[in-house]
Amino acid sequence: MENYKKTIHLGIIGAGKVTTQPNRHIDSIRSLHDKDVEITAIADITPGLAADVAEEFHIPYSFEDYHDLLAMETIDAVTINTPTFTHKQIALDCIRAGKHVYVEKPITQTAEELVEVLAEARKSNKVFLGGSNGLLQRQMRMFRQLVSSGRMGETYLMTIDRCSSRNQEYGMHSLSGKHGSGISSHSGSHNVEWALYLLGDPNPVSVQARGYYQTQSLSLSGVPETYDDDTCIATVYFDNGATFLFKALRAAPGQDKYVMNLYGDKMSLSYDVLKCYKQQSDDCIHLYEHDPILGMQEIIPKFQCGKTHADMYEHFFSCIRDHIPCISNGDRGLVTMRILDAMEQSILHGGCQIFL
Numbered sequence: 001m002e003n004y005k006k007t008i009h010l011g012i013i014g015a016g017k018v019t020t021q022p023n024r025h026i027d028s029i030r031s032l033h034d035k036d037v038e039i040t041a042i043a044d045i046t047p048g049l050a051a052d053v054a055e056e057f058h059i060p061y062s063f064e065d066y067h068d069l070l071a072m073e074t075i076d077a078v079t080i081n082t083p084t085f086t087h088k089q090i091a092l093d094c095i096r097a098g099k100h101v102y103v104e105k106p107i108t109q110t111a112e113e114l115v116e117v118l119a120e121a122r123k124s125n126k127v128f129l130g131g132s133n134g135l136l137q138r139q140m141r142m143f144r145q146l147v148s149s150g151r152m153g154e155t156y157l158m159t160i161d162r163c164s165s166r167n168q169e170y171g172m173h174s175l176s177g178k179h180g181s182g183i184s185s186h187s188g189s190h191n192v193e194w195a196l197y198l199l200g201d202p203n204p205v206s207v208q209a210r211g212y213y214q215t216q217s218l219s220l221s222g223v224p225e226t227y228d229d230d231t232c233i234a235t236v237y238f239d240n241g242a243t244f245l246f247k248a249l250r251a252a253p254g255q256d257k258y259v260m261n262l263y264g265d266k267m268s269l270s271y272d273v274l275k276c277y278k279q280q281s282d283d284c285i286h287l288y289e290h291d292p293i294l295g296m297q298e299i300i301p302k303f304q305c306g307k308t309h310a311d312m313y314e315h316f317f318s319c320i321r322d323h324i325p326c327i328s329n330g331d332r333g334l335v336t337m338r339i340l341d342a343m344e345q346s347i348l349h350g351g352c353q354i355f356l
């Protein structure tokens with residue numbers, strides 16, 4: 001890999017919500033105040049959109065065809081923020097163009113597609129980062145340290161409990177088809193990856209899931225979507241004995257909630273994701289130590305929450321400049337995709353157990 005003594009010139013493909021909304025891509029990059037990073041170009045297939053966004057955010061170059069962005073030799077790194085069904089081809093093109101690449105979650109539609117992308121990425125000497133940005137937040141790394149240091153003891157269970165009312169859900173109307181807009185994929189692509197990371201990267205043994213659909217009112221265009229579960233309840237069993245329990249609903253008006261719990265035999269933690277995202281509050285993490293005499297004791301965590309995309313970019317730029325190993329180089333993403341594929345199969349077959 002080359003040495004980065006120079007500015008990283010970044011190109012963004014996709015100028016939609018996740019690129020332009022507050023605390024997402026452009027805002028997060030700018031919030032880092034990293035003088036050695038420049039957003040040089042943006043591309044979007046929707047006529048005029050990239051030019052509008054470039055003007056609004058003072059980005060020097062804009063294109064409708066992302067191949068023109070990739071043809072710019074000055075572009076070192078690219079972020080892919082397009083609907084999921086486009087990720088595979090765009091990622092392959094970016095890697096072949098010799099760029100460092102970050103792909104939004106879900107990295108691809110299926111595990112099969114990701115295998116193809118990773119094979120190409122492994123041939124390149126550039127950084128490939130993909131998947132859940134939430135996993136790259138600093139608190140997640142602290143959680144992982146608590147696990148790997150042994151302080152939590154044996155971590156045997158992670159749970160996700162997520163409820164929202166549909167019209168408050170973010171990014172619901174990206175008509176990305178399979179593995180894109182259903183809650184099992186929209187939220188599961190984050191949460192399964194977190195479970196793998198925090199349970200010690202175990203191998204999944206089997207998956208059981210039920211999904212419930214309310215598709216008619218989902219589509220903005222009035223066209224019913226074929227794969228859009230609104231509610232998903234899933235259990236993933238791992239070879240180290242650990243379990244991941246996932247419950248996500250987006251048809252639960254007035255009950256907004258997004259909580260992750262991680263249980264170990266020495267310590268447990270509770271992380272209020274919603275509080276962290278929406279209120280930027282540090283009071284979103286609670287740690288409990290199991291004292292044999294006193295019972296469960298709450299202890300004050302010594303770390304603060306980071307911001308999702310900002311922490312992701314900090315990591316991406318460090319991987320490029322300092323050659324540090326990427327936390328999400330696609331390997332865990334592939335296991336995530338295999339689990340999501342199995343969740344889909346289980347949902348489609350009425351909740352039967354799918355062995356991996």
Ligand SMILES: NC(=O)c1ccc[n+]([C@@H]2O[C@H](COP(=O)([O-])OP(=O)(O)OC[C@H]3O[C@@H](n4cnc5c(N)ncnc54)[C@H](O)[C@@H]3O)[C@@H](O)[C@H]2O)c1
Pocket residue numbers: 013014015016017018019043044045046049064066081082083084086104105106132133134170171173174175180
């Ligand atoms: N990490 C997160 O928390 C998070 C949140 C929301 C969305 N996402 C992911 O980000 C991606 C984009 O989501 P969004 O909500 O911004 O969607 P969006 O529909 O608002 O924007 C996508 C943009 O991509 C453009 N596009 C489509 N095909 C293209 C192509 N071939 N070339 C160039 N541009 C193309 C569209 O014109 C559109 O402007 C999805 O994969 C989604 O899952 C991640």
